[in-house]
Amino acid sequence: MTKITFIEADGTTVEAKAEPGMSVMQVAVNAGIAAIAAECGGACACGTCHCYVADEWVDKLTPPEDDETDMLDFVIDPTPSSRLSCQIAVTPEMDGLVINVPSSQT
Amino acid sequence: MTRPDFDPLSARFAQDPHAVYAELRALDAPYYYEDVDTWMLTKAAEVEAVALNKTMVRNRDHLLSEAERKAEQRKLNWHDMPHHERFVQTNLLESEGETHARLRKLVFREFTAAMIARQRDTIQAFVDHLLDGLADRDTFDFVEDFAAHVPGHIIGRVIGVPDVDCPQLRVWSEQVVRFFDVGRGEADKQLAEQATKEFYEYLLTLVAARRKAPREDLMSRMVEHCDAGRMSEDELVATTMLILMAGHGSTIDVLGSGMHALLRFPDQHQKLRDDPTLINLAVQEMFRFESPLPYFHRFATEDTEVAGRMFEAGTRFGLLYGAANRDPARFEKADQFDVTRSPNRHLAFGGGTHFCLGNHLARLDMDVIFTTLNQRFPRIELVQEPTYKPGLSVRGPIALEIAVRRP
Secondary structure, rough: OOEEEEEEEEEEEEEEEEEEEEHHHHHHHHHHOOOOOOOOOOOOOOOOOOEEEHHHHHOOOOOOHHHHHHHOOOOOOOOOEEEHHHHOOOHHHHHHEEEOOOOOOO | OOOOOOOOHHHHHHOOOHHHHHHHOOOOEEEEHHHHHHHEEHHHHHHHHHOOOOOOOOHHHOOOHHHHHHHHHHHHOOOOOHHHHHHHHOOOOOOOHHHHHHHHHHHHHHHHHHHHHHOHHHHHHHHHHHHHHHHOOOOOOEHHHHHHHHHHHHHHHHHOOHHHHHHHHHHHHHHHHHHOOEHHHHHHHHHHHHHHHHHHHHHHHHHHHHHOOOOOOOHHHHHHHHHOOOOOOOHHHHHHHHHHHHOHHHHHHHHHHHHHHHHHOOHHHHHHHHHHHHHHHHHHHHHHOOOOOOEEEEEOOOEEOOEEEOOOOOOOOEEEHHHHHHOOOOOOOOOOOOOOOOOOOOOOOOOOOOOOOEEEEEEEHHHHHHHHHHHEEEEEEEEOOOOOOOOOOOOOOOOOEEEEEOO
């Protein structure tokens, strides 16, 4: 089992169980993280599942593909650690991953 | 179990589609609707799975031979209408893969929440102007006298259409959109083709004007994309037409059904009056409760399992968003209108790569409108039960007579 920790904008920490094959977005939605709106359902088509990957994890993840990079241009307050959580596929190596969640997607 | 009485063009369906949707949802398997050779999906999980499945496409023309494409077009009664074929049957919504991604990317920036938020003052000023014009009226038709004017005016501003032309664009849009529904008569067909032709000629004039003197609007930016070779002029016209059509009818419909919902459920209306910060949740609930575009389709491009059984490549599925959004398996007390519903993972904007481009704009129009109405009128009442539009593809009241009381 892979464990992912979400830190919400108000500091609330939520630990969630993730299964390989899920996306980080699905893990967040299942864990009730409201700020991961994910309105398109995970098709890299809306930019509302934006999150910040904790610094120490950024280089350990598979880098974003062009579609995701293009969409990241449109999110609120992007930083070098910005990702679309629907585009991060969970792997067993991600056990302990820490994700910072923005206060809102709009 | 008896076969459900699924007749989307009937008066019974227009009056209460949700009773019919509930019958379809209760079936063990998807319902086959013979008239349009389509398997109807009504459960939220199944509808969402198909919307998100990348092998399910809105348009499969690129997978057909020219002869097959022509045969398909004839089956849909979409043949012998050259302008419609060029600008309506071929557009962002009807494209897939690289073409869809390229076109969507070219216009996406204008429709992000941040860009749309800049329209708030414009929407507020126009809504105030319309309501000032109704100052001597205690009763009016919420749809035709008020709501119908807002979305077209605002989307017109975003694109760069002069205000004075917006009413005509609504006429053309409605004439084209009417021919999308399951009943496709000859008169509607001719009207759709003629409207597309006039719409096209109008837009060509606007394109030429912006090419000569660009402004800060979407049309000018699209002309720039066109001149840089990022989109063709046909793509520019078709994209503009699609945005204008999408920006008109469905928002008007959900404004009407949303107002109706507030009047049907006065306790919910009061909750919103007591706490105006609920407006975002209330608007989302309006979309869930009466989804203005309750039906879209997808084609399977390969043999696929849907709802536990295998379907062949080429199968056409109906995604009944309106039914999925009342699925009790996803929504607690699904038939209850609840302005505090959260989370509210409805499918009214679709899902997947074709997710509604204009959702933020529609939501902002509604936010400003309902907030302003509640501020201006301490009481709003229903004068007459409305009749809803017939058909499967759209949902909204034809008219909504309301009485207002001022402070």
